[in-house]
Amino acid sequence: MIFLDQPDEIKRVSVAVIKRLPKYYECLGNLLKNNVERVSSQELSKILGFTASQIRQDLNNFGEFGQQGYGYNVQQLYLEISKILGLDTVHKMVLIGAGNLGQALVNYGEFRTHGFDIVAVFDTNPALIGRKINNVPIYSTEEIEYFIKENEIDIAVMTVPKGEAEKVAGILEKTRIRGIWNFTPVEIKLENEDILIENVHLIDSLFTLSYRINENKLQKRLLKQKRKIFPRP
Amino acid sequence: MIFLDQPDEIKRVSVAVIKRLPKYYECLGNLLKNNVERVSSQELSKILGFTASQIRQDLNNFGEFGQQGYGYNVQQLYLEISKILGLDTVHKMVLIGAGNLGQALVNYGEFRTHGFDIVAVFDTNPALIGRKINNVPIYSTEEIEYFIKENEIDIAVMTVPKGEAEKVAGILEKTRIRGIWNFTPVEIKLENEDILIENVHLIDSLFTLSYRINENKLQKRLLKQKRKIFPRP
DNA sequence: TAGATTGTTAATCGATTAACAATC
DNA sequence: TAGATTGTTAATCGATTAACAATC
Incomplete structure (x- = not known):
């Protein structure tokens, strides 16, 4: 006889995490192509520009894919993420x-x-x-x-x-x-x-670019506007 | 003689806000087309699905465009946002x-x-x-x-x-x-x-869609894996 | 004036980062 | 074994939501 310890509700993965998954997938694909066998969250951090901590947190939403003292097996992690993204089916x-x-x-x-x-x-x-x-x-x-x-x-x-x-x-x-x-x-x-x-x-994407191009100009204007003029005390 | 009260550093607008700006712009464009003259954050909230509070916070990153008891003038706000997005120049x-x-x-x-x-x-x-x-x-x-x-x-x-x-x-x-x-x-x-x-x-966009299509399947699989089996105490 | 709605401060929520015991 | 690095808990940071005084 066994007991099943089943969580009563599913913890939904945040959009921020989901948006990073393709980056992990692409990065691991490149490493795989270059015959890299293992990779640590530290190394991934250098390549991707996310913190190592964040990478470990992200991956642990889906399972325990790493090994203490070793890191992650590139091929295995690549396959796991491709499954998570649903890329293992046509x-x-x-x-x-x-x-x-x-x-x-x-x-x-x-x-x-x-x-x-x-x-x-x-x-x-x-x-x-x-x-x-x-x-x-x-x-x-x-x-x-x-x-x-x-x-x-x-x-x-x-x-x-x-x-x-x-x-x-x-x-x-x-x-x-x-x-x-x-x-x-x-x-x-x-x-x-x-x-x-x-x-x-x-x-929307083009507007966002336009905003950023315009940003400096804008902020100078805003600063000017927000100046307040006081009479001398 | 006057004193200038100038903020010493620029508060950068977050990416989340910037990404919502095109939505405001498009929405106001539609209202303008329909000859709507004024709009409250409440009404914008209904259309856009953001909270009224968030809308007021977002807009106040750039200035005070509204009027208590009235709301926002559609045309004026539309023009302000188009300037913010840099759409007032070619x-x-x-x-x-x-x-x-x-x-x-x-x-x-x-x-x-x-x-x-x-x-x-x-x-x-x-x-x-x-x-x-x-x-x-x-x-x-x-x-x-x-x-x-x-x-x-x-x-x-x-x-x-x-x-x-x-x-x-x-x-x-x-x-x-x-x-x-x-x-x-x-x-x-x-x-x-x-x-x-x-x-x-x-x-990446396609992968994200694929992830979401695959999500339910995935979570069932994860739940199964995460079940832990204990011997009866 | 009374009602409506802003701008803004405070509270809450969630995501990111730091820290560290567990363990390969 | 000692060193490395994970998985995970705790702390921090930032964004969203709630609340409300100010004011049109």
Whole structure:
């Protein structure tokens, strides 16, 4: 007879940690390529610019991957993190909107390398339907729902014009899709909370850069404004 | 005679706040379009999903834009935030790497709408040099340094293959460019700290989505592993 | 004026860093 | 074994939220 000591609630991993995971993955991938066998949190800290403490904390959200006095086995940690990121399985994707950006993404090899496989493209333009991009067929948007259901698609990439975004999201909501990778500037809201949305708001990124370029100028202006003028006591 | 009460050090605005600024800007832009005249932090909270308290804190990093009992004037706040983001001036940009992604970005109208103006494209491919994308001329990469110096370019968009990234960054470092909008997966390190780098690491974004899709599965697995088996006392 | 809502101080929450016993 | 380095607890830091006086 045994007792099971099961935690009653799941401690959710913070977004900050999740955003660092791809960095760990990439870094370990590089080390692996260079035939580095083991690595300490100290060494990772030097490469990545996070503190060693933070790295150990981050990793311990998911398990005990290291060994005292040794550090981490590069290959093993790399595999663990790839599992955590879900990169140990192939993700079937469709892309909706075969404009410039859509075509760029279909042609980009890096995604397939990591198991993200765009198997179909959808567009409303009759001139495109029936053609192929990078050997991936283009179908009519009318077929999205049927295709996703038939082909067990995980992820939909949305690269449609912003006016189309809501409509496409509505169609996707009727399927068993797991995630939407949204390149439109529209904030997608779905009833179905099982469908995860990851936004790539390029204009936000550019605005952020613009802010930083402008920052010094701005602060000088603010300082001036905030000066207060007192009459002599 | 007057005394000037000048703060001795600048309080830096946190990254979290900066990342929310584009959201404020977009939201206020929409309100303005709908002829909304005034808005309270309460109402903004409903639209944006941040707390009213956070919104007031964020804005007060930059000035006192509101009025007790009234709220914020939409137009005025919109203009203030556009100034903060540096959107009140035109930014001249060049794009380096006329591949699929590069072409997509040159063709994307949204940037110009907000004053980000791509005035030249550079590529190594002789077949492209001399041609135009969306009326923007393509030049040889050899001309980057000269062109940027002559034309007072603010921002360089890097859409070259990852093998070229370091080299291009080296060229850019020799210019008076203010920022690099980096679409390559390479982590650019420059001596010159005046050049700001904004990364768009698409693959990281996709990995993050994959993590979240995989999360439930993962946590079940982790829970199982973390169960500890005790012999009966 | 009374009601509304700001700007700002104080309290809380969560994430990062430091420290160190455990242990390879 | 001695040295190294983990996993983890405790301390610190910073960001978010709550509360409220100021004031339009």
